[in-house]
Amino acid sequence: MNTRLTKILASVTFALAAICGLAFIGKGLTHMLDDGAVCVRTGFWANGTPAGGLPIGKGVEASTSATRLCQDGPSVGQRAADLGGELPWLLFGALALLLFSRVLDAVLQQGPFTEAVSRRLTVLGWSVAVGTPLTGLVVGWSQSWLVGSMAPIVGSGPTVTGPMVLVLAGLAAVIMGRIMRDGVRMREDLEGTI
Secondary structure, X not given: OOOHHHHHHHHHHHHHXXXXXXXXXXXXXXXXXXXXXXXXXXXXXXXXXXXXXXXXXXXXXXOOOOEEEEEOOOOHHHHHHHHHOOHHHHHHHHHHHHHHHHHHXXXXXXXXXXXXXXXXXXXXXXXXXXXXXXXXXHHHHHHXXXXXXXXXXXXXXXXXXXXXXXXXXXXXXXXXXXXXXXHHHXXXXXXXXX
């Protein structure tokens, strides 16, 4: 299968994977060399009343939605936790896009219904299905620890953030890879009997 759209999509996904990889490296380097404040948002005081009151109308209640905490002169652990809240999704995106471009390359070279495509699609699916919650756990726990290091009353613990709906997309890719593998085997069996 050698269509123009597949070639363009393979090139675009590889370029996006490279851009995400470069953004991961660049953001990590610039962030580690930065000596500025580290900031994080928390919803711990989401239903609290703002200090000092707000100029609002009679009968209206105001509450905070998020609190922004900043630490000047952060420790190494706080700087690492801040990186853990930003970099994992860039790395996950780069790897997922790279695996998807490899699927499209296999489609271009061998056609859509081959063993290589089904195998690469299954690898992509498992990577997305397992990588999404792991990445969300790293990001959530990093942010939670960072908040806990700045406001000990909040504490820290394992939390998962991010779009967990990607797990369903990953599992769908795994199922499609299995269906394609079974189809390839059935076709090979039919070709062998005729």
